[in-house]
Amino acid sequence: VLEKLVSLKERQAQALELAKIFPSMLAAYQLDGDLRAVPIRSNPQIIHYNKQIFEERGITAPKTFEDFLAAAEKASHKRADGASVYGLAIKPEEDIITTVKAMGGNVLTDDHEVKVTEPKTIKAIER
Structure with missing residues (x-):
């Protein structure tokens, strides 16, 4: 797909603040070092936790x-009223790849090699 896009070399200095974009995000849109597109969205992962539960459970x-x-x-438990408290909730369609990578696995390399059957990837998904 990148081969079909025009180079942004001439335009990038005048219109874009590329220094503010993470290099790894820009790399996905380069062909032989030539920027062909600009990422417009990222999906940062944010962790929220309940201080009270952390304190209560040590x-x-x-x-x-x-x-x-x-x-x-450790945070997962049943409250006195029987309600379940879950220590972790993820959106599988969005967060599973981040989780796999955080545990040392991968699903696809930068050169498009599929890694879903690698032991670390399987271990992360099973976890």
Whole structure:
């Protein structure tokens, strides 16, 4: 697809503030180092947590992804009224790839090699 787009070399200095865009995002839109398109949307992952649950369950703020998963497990419980409290909720259609990558796996490399059957990817999905 990139081969069919015109180069943005001449236009990028005058119209775009490309220095504010992460290099890895721009790299996906380059062909042989020539920028052909500009990403207009990103999907940052944000973690929210309930301080009260952390305090009640003796959980400290996680610093690594493994700590994060352990905290999520510890936060999961049944309240006194029988209601379930879930320590982690993700949107599978959006967050699963981020989770897989955070655990060292991948689903597709930059050169389009499929990695869904790699052991780390399977381990992350099973987790």
